[in-house]
Amino acid sequence: MTILRQPTRAGVRDAAAKVAAILPPSPIYVHDVGGVPITFKAECLQPVGAFKLRGAWHRLTAIDSAQRESGVVAFSSGNHAQGVAWAAKRLGMPAVIVMPADAPRVKREGTLALGAEVVIYDRATESREKIAAHLAHSRGAVLVPSFDDPWIIEGQGSTAIEAMSQMVEARLPDVSHMVIPCGGGGLASGMALAIPDAKVTVVEPEGWDDMRRSLEAGWIEPVGDNPPPTACDALQTPLVSERTFEVLARRDAKGVAVSEAEVRAAQRWAAAKLRLVVEPGGAVALAALLARKVTPAPGMLVVLSGGNVDIADYAAAISAE
Known part of the structure; x- marks a missing residue:
């Protein structure tokens, strides 16, 4: 919570x-x-x-050890995604990232290379916030917004x-x-x-x-x-x-x-x-x-x-x- x-x-x-x-x-x-x-x-x-790994590291290290097992969910076009994936990997936590279909390939590939699961959405017709909130709720994971935290x-x-x-x-x-x-x-x-x-x-x-x-x-x-x-x-x-x-x-x-x-x-x-x-x-x-x-x-x-x-x-x- x-x-x-x-x-x-x-x-x-x-x-x-x-x-x-x-x-x-x-x-x-x-x-x-x-x-x-x-x-x-x-x-x-x-x-x-x-710079995004700074906030990701501060946020994920504030999650208690029991909650870490359920991991985190974030949404990002790529930089916050990689920051969260980097911090989660270092802490041994699962991470799911909601990314737009038109995100730069280098950012999507970088996120995947760090071990995160990537869920693609359409930036024009879908809400990344709603998708991420649903995933976090269903998995018991902590939602990690890109800036509103x-x-x-x-x-x-x-x-x-x-x-x-x-x-x-x-x-x-x-x-x-x-x-x-x-x-x-x-x-x-x-x-x-x-x-x-x-x-x-x-x-x-x-x-x-x-x-x-x-x-x-x-x-x-x-x-x-x-x-x-x-x-x-x-x-x-x-x-x-x-x-x-x-x-x-x-x-x-x-x-x-x-x-x-x-x-x-x-x-x-x-x-x-x-x-x-x-x-x-x-x-x-x-x-x-x-x-x-x-x-x-x-x-x-x-x-x-x-x-x-x-x-x-x-x-x-x-x-x-």
């Missing part, structure tokens, strides 16, 4: 300690943008290619704790502004809790920028009808949660949206300047910076949140001008 609670900064610090005990920190890179040194946190270099939020926030320490060690300016990819807002809200004095900007693909519109309106706004296609599969969240929205609204976070062309340009820049493979959804924060939708400033931390992209799609993205 899930204990009702809210994510806290203390919980983020606990999660950071848990993650530090099992994984080395993902690297940071510093590169000038507009004459200003900007710090990039390369979560694309995590063992599963994305206090442990998940706290775990993702460990990204900021880690980056802050790395920037201090490198004698870089203190974190003053965090620019963060946003789907459901788990990463952004966790990082906002972690460093309460830093400015927060969330970045989404155009047409899927419901968190931006929600923050501007002061209440939760869903994605509109018939949203445009986007290569940012990891950020196709039709409705953010009250938990993530409230954390970001309290922090007076701002949101911006980027185009598909700006995302591709960011992927090319990351490959050329940082020698990093970054997936579309993982490149949106960088895209906002390069497009000057966010002004470069000392102490800026930009998260490159994932690098799981099919090779053919990536080749097309970085070759297109």
Whole structure:
């Protein structure tokens, strides 16, 4: 049974300690943008290619030993799927992941390779939440949402704790502004809790920028009808949660949206300047910076949140001008 609670900064610090005990920190890179040194946190270099294992590890390690035998159920287009599968395998727990039929093959294959069972659904006609809830109930498993969960939020926030320490060690300016990819807002809200004095900007693909519109309106706004296609599969969240929205609204976070062309340009820049493979959804924060939708400033931390992209799609993205 899930204990009702809210994510806290203390919980983020606990999660950071848990993650530090099992994984080395993902690297940071510093590169000038507009004459200003900007710090990039390369979560694309995590063992599963994305930050999602942070929240998964914090959540699954909070499940008591008796409940672990029944395992977990999650829903994801791929990065959360792999994070949960990775944590479940390490803990010896069964995992079932509900994934859309159009998820990138590299993400589906990565999830299967980690030993999870994958259940496919149609993103356009079926509800992943309903399918996952039914599976969890029928199997007596714990449902692990991709962002609407206090442990998940706290775990993702460990990204900021880690980056802050790395920037201090490198004698870089203190974190003053965090620019963060946003789907459901788990990463952004966790990082906002972690460093309460830093400015927060969330970045989404155009047409899927419901968190931006929600923050501007002061209440939760869903994605509109018939949203445009986007290569940012990891950020196709039709409705953010009250938990993530409230954390970001309290922090007076701002949101911006980027185009598909700006995302591709960011992927090319990351490959050329940082020698990093970054997936579309993982490149949106960088895209906002390069497009000057966010002004470069000392102490800026930009998260490159994932690098799981099919090779053919990536080749097309970085070759297109």
